[in-house]
Amino acid sequence: MSSYKSTSIIVVLVSILCYIYKLQISKEVYPPPLKYNQLTTPGDQIETIFLESWYDYVKYGFGYDIYHPISHTGENMPSDGNPLGWIIVDSIDTMMLMYNSTSLYKDEFHQEIMNVESWVANELDYSVVNAEINIFETTIRMLGGLLSAYYLSNELNIPDSTPQVYLQRAIQLADRLTPAFSQSQTGIPFSSINLLTGRAVKNHQDNGASSTAEFTTLQLEFKYLAYLTGNVTYWQLVENVYPPLYQNNDLLSPEPFDSLIPIFTLPDTGKFSTTNIRLGSRGDSFYEYLIKQYLQTHETLYYDLFRHSMDSVKRHLVGHTVGPSHLLYIGERVNGLQHGELSSKMDHLVCFLGGALAMGATQGAPIDEARTAANGFWNDDRESDWEMAQNLTQTCYRMYHDNEVSGLSPEIVVFNDGTHNEEITDKNQEFYVKPLDKHTLQRPETVESIMFLHHLSSDPAQKQMYRQWGAEILDNFAKNTCVDCEVDNHRRYVSLDDCFVQPTLKRDNLESFWLAETLKYLYLLFDDESESKMTEWVFNTEAHVFPVLSSVELEKLGLVTGWSI
Numbered sequence: 160m161s162s163y164k165s166t167s168i169i170v171v172l173v174s175i176l177c178y179i180y181k182l183q184i185s186k187e188v189y190p191p192p193l194k195y196n197q198l199t200t201p202g203d204q205i206e207t208i209f210l211e212s213w214y215d216y217v218k219y220g221f222g223y224d225i226y227h228p229i230s231h232t233g234e235n236m237p238s239d240g241n242p243l244g245w246i247i248v249d250s251i252d253t254m255m256l257m258y259n260s261t262s263l264y265k266d267e268f269h270q271e272i273m274n275v276e277s278w279v280a281n282e283l284d285y286s287v288v289n290a291e292i293n294i295f296e297t298t299i300r301m302l303g304g305l306l307s308a309y310y311l312s313n314e315l316n317i318p319d320s321t322p323q324v325y326l327q328r329a330i331q332l333a334d335r336l337t338p339a340f341s342q343s344q345t346g347i348p349f350s351s352i353n354l355l356t357g358r359a360v361k362n363h364q365d366n367g368a369s370s371t372a373e374f375t376t377l378q379l380e381f382k383y384l385a386y387l388t389g390n391v392t393y394w395q396l397v398e399n400v401y402p403p404l405y406q407n408n409d410l411l412s413p414e415p416f417d418s419l420i421p422i423f424t425l426p427d428t429g430k431f432s433t434t435n436i437r438l439g440s441r442g443d444s445f446y447e448y449l450i451k452q453y454l455q456t457h458e459t460l461y462y463d464l465f466r467h468s469m470d471s472v473k474r475h476l477v478g479h480t481v482g483p484s485h486l487l488y489i490g491e492r493v494n495g496l497q498h499g500e501l502s503s504k505m506d507h508l509v510c511f512l513g514g515a516l517a518m519g520a521t522q523g524a525p526i527d528e529a530r531t532a533a534n535g536f537w538n539d540d541r542e543s544d545w546e547m548a549q550n551l552t553q554t555c556y557r558m559y560h561d562n563e564v565s566g567l568s569p570e571i572v573v574f575n576d577g578t579h580n581e582e583i584t585d586k587n588q589e590f591y592v593k594p595l596d597k598h599t600l601q602r603p604e605t606v607e608s609i610m611f612l613h614h615l616s617s618d619p620a621q622k623q624m625y626r627q628w629g630a631e632i633l634d635n636f637a638k639n640t641c642v643d644c645e646v647d648n649h650r651r652y653v654s655l656d657d658c659f660v661q662p663t664l665k666r667d668n669l670e671s672f673w674l675a676e677t678l679k680y681l682y683l684l685f686d687d688e689s690e691s692k693m694t695e696w697v698f699n700t701e702a703h704v705f706p707v708l709s710s711v712e713l714e715k716l717g718l719v720t721g722w723s724i
Contacts, residue, residue, distance in 0.1 A: 299701040344426075398721055415497055438472070460722075490505065510555035516548035562659065564661055
């Protein structure tokens with residue numbers, strides 16, 4: 160063997176050993192220490208909580224779609240083992256927003272953004288996923304997260320970032336989701352699709368019916384992508400779901416639906432397969448995306464549809480407790496509008512509606528400006544929406560505040576309507592919780608509405624009240640959902656099986672919306688600069704940030720609403 164070859168082998172071996180050594184060192188020093196002794200603002204605290212959760216995930220589960228913070232294990236969601244980027248992609252824009260505003264963790268957030276961008280560029284490949292994936296969840300989390308990362312990396316001028324990485328991945332994913340629309344007779348997509356083969360699949364349950372909220376909560380994402388690419392097909396596919404929904408069910412007629420949607424729809428006919436009407440799971444974001452499409456594109460059709468639905472909510476679904484607070488709640492009509500009574504059950508998910516009503520009423524302007532706007536858009540309907548937004552958000556806050564054990568809201572409550580409330584023994588009690596509903600998933604909807612109402616309120620006392628509510632909820636999340644609570648740099652946060660016992664019963668899971676939504680909305684609540692963004696941004700249902708689009712530019716691109724009522 161020549162001396163040259165020997166030297167070369169030695170150099171390679173030394174390089175490998177050095178690389179292994181560096182990897183070992185990096186594991187020992189990662190994560191970098193957090194600055195607990197420098198926390199002076201709620202924003203500092205929220206950044207630290209985010210990084211505690213994030214660093215734990217990166218150290219023990221980076222790349223996995225599902226992560227278990229207690230056991231430090233994880234797995235991917237597709238059955239073939241390929242990743243979707245569930246936690247990573249869902250979290251990117253939160254890091255970007257925090258990077259933009261932080262005074263403590265500039266370098267830390269920048270490093271994590273660069274690491275994530277590299278993973279998206281080199282490890283994430285939707286074309287190889289040979290498994291059925293849910294179209295709705297993948298659109299709002301992955302497509303939404305990629306598009307938001309593209310927008311914010313440009314908007315915030317993230318140093319060293321290559322925004323095109325995110326857009327390229329978004330296009331790749333969208334093109335593998337769109338066959339689910341074309342394989343349906345009505346244009347209402349099937350529930351799932353195999354990203355590798357392009358085969359769309361109906362829901363395996365509920366007689367193949369699609370969740371009504373799911374196929375009507377794809378529009379913000381595909382419309383923004385249509386704007387970015389000029390591809391009108393994206394726009395048309397997500398608009399085409401509405402004509403069969405409205406026309407085949409006579410949805411706007413007072414009977415039987417009065418602009419309120421049952422929660423399941425048959426994709427082959429566009430007809431509802433149930434009479435169950437609610438604004439909780441499988442119903443919620445249908446209404447959210449009506450008003451948000453109006454805010455995103457200025458298409459007045461969607462405000463009109465939202466108006467019809469909200470008037471009907473007030474007629475058919477609003478109730479008040481018989482307790483001393485007379486709390487407003489949004490109930491359910493399990494057997495439709497013509498049969499049975501209003502159920503006083505309300506999911507935490509319904510708490511999104513306060514923010515949606517407030518944004519729809521004011522169009523993102525502070526309330527005093529909206530009421531006196533030169534174009535005179537303010538009217539009694541908007542005033543009613545604003546009042547209802549405040550009242551419902553107060554109810555949602557009480558779902559936290561009235562829990563004297565942990566200060567956290569359960570997943571579902573049943574309000575005291577004076578009937579069928581056998582579990583309520585104290586007439587002053589506003590609600591009760593069934594045993595199977597005592598879990599909490601660190602959901603975002605209440606702090607979402609609190610954030611919007613803070614920024615849109617004009618009264619300083621009200622604005623301060625909303626921040627106090629948010630601070631209380633943040634503190635209770637921090638105290639009651641943490642693991643290894645007393646150990647700095649090892650603390651992480653999980654869902655709870657029961658939020659009415661101490662110590663709280665913890666679940667070994669990290670919900671991606673804890674990072675994508677809950678902490679983001681809390682962060683923006685305490686960020687004064689974000690108030691001016693309420694007229695410039697629209698948030699998708701996973702809290703991903705999109706810009707409000709120019710109606711002039713949309714028209715130039717041929718991106719206009721192609722149906723009417």
